[in-house]
Amino acid sequence: MSEVRDLSLAPSGEQKIAWAWRNMPLLNAIKSDFEKSKPFEGMKITLSVHMEAKTACLCRVLAAGGAEMHATGCNPLSTQDDVAAALAAGGMAVYAWHGATEAEYHRHLTAALAIGPNIIIDDGGDLVNIMHTKLQHLIPDVYGGCEETTTGIKRLHSMAADQSLKFPMIAVNDAQCKYLFDNRYGTGQSVWDGINRTTNLIVAGKNVVIAGYGWCGKGIAMRAKGFGARICVTEIDPVKALEALMDGFEVMTMDEAASQGDLFITATGCAGVITKRHFDKMKDGAILCNAGHFNVEVDIDWLDQNAPKREEKPNIAGYTLDSGKTIFVLAEGRLVNLASGDGHPVEIMDMSFAIQALSAKFLAENHARMKPGVVPVPEAIDFEVAWKKLQACGLSIDKLTSEQEKYLNSWAY
Secondary structure, three states: OOEOOOHHHHHHHHHHHHHHHHOOHHHHHHHHHHHHHOOOOOOEEEEEOOOOHHHHHHHHHHHHOOOEEEEEOOOOOOOOHHHHHHHHHOOOEEEOOOOOOHHHHHHHHHHHHOOOOOEEEEOOOHHHHHHHHOOHHHHHHOOEEEEOOHHHHHHHHHHHHOOOOOOEEEEHHHOHHHHHHHHHHHHHHHHHHHHHHHHOOOOOOOEEEEEOOOHHHHHHHHHHHHHOOEEEEEOOOHHHHHHHHHOOOEEOOHHHHOOOOOEEEEOOOOOOOEOHHHHOOOOOOOEEEEOOOOOOOEOHHHHHHHOOEEEEEOOEEEEEOOOOOEEEEEHHHOEHHHHOOOOOOHHHHHHHHHHHHHHHHHHHHHHHHOOOEEEEOOHHHHHHHHHHHHHHOOOOOOOOOHHHHHHHOOOOO
């Protein structure tokens, strides 16, 4: 039994799904293969990914492979109610609605797991956490799962380090065809889509402070540079800080950057990146938003408890500090690209979800030989996705001759 906001919204959701589907050639090809091979026949899959059109396409591809699908969101503000309704109206079990309270959100996650999945598709680690803390009795039926994002993989490595992880989890985020494209180009574009459509302000000439220079931070900075912003990067990793410097950006601590920034974007996956001491230093009118998975990077709790709040416009909250200055927070400090936009571009998620689908197939076929822990995506899957993407773009590349292969593999000249 699904839990969605309004089934009557399904036609709108189907329109969104159809638009995504026509621009996802990789998933189209995989769906055709899955319909013939049925790799998930007799299996149950629980999926927790941002509940929007591209995710709906992945759900239907897995269902085409024979899976009994149970789907939910992975962020209370990223669910699109019409897309959830479209999946539910089509007969899939869906537990998600936009603006869920914390209690509703966890109820939906638990409901999606209660069916006893064989495979878990997770985004951020919430499903795995609930399985290991509240639904341990279901673990014997779990073959394993796939994790979509950096935050979730950090959690998985922590669990594996103390031997708490009870089944294999494939680190989809660590595949080259995921992080090099999704994290960099996907995040780089979609974060600015969310910011620009929400604020309707110019980026050129503004001081933009980006916390974190991993692949997501790199993508955000690259697009900010294209918009004409002046960019400062804050980091804890000396190598990444040097990389930011040599990419042409200012590098300093958040304490130093706080008084200079017009717009702050966090992309670290860590808690407490921007806190009270930084708020106190900020300009009147500074804008803050988050591109990390959870809403812990900007200390929204302190602001809610200590600064009068008002809605400036949809998805923009103004907080008045004791000094009289007002700072603005987008999308409640949640993922700005999804809470204030439609998430990553369709073609980018076609690649990421192709990795997901093929990794799930690998798990279904090989779980009996796999041990609990964090498992890399097989290189063959990475290369298969890259080749299919090149073909979809109508591109060819060179191949080594036998003489070149011999040269590269020989130590004697």
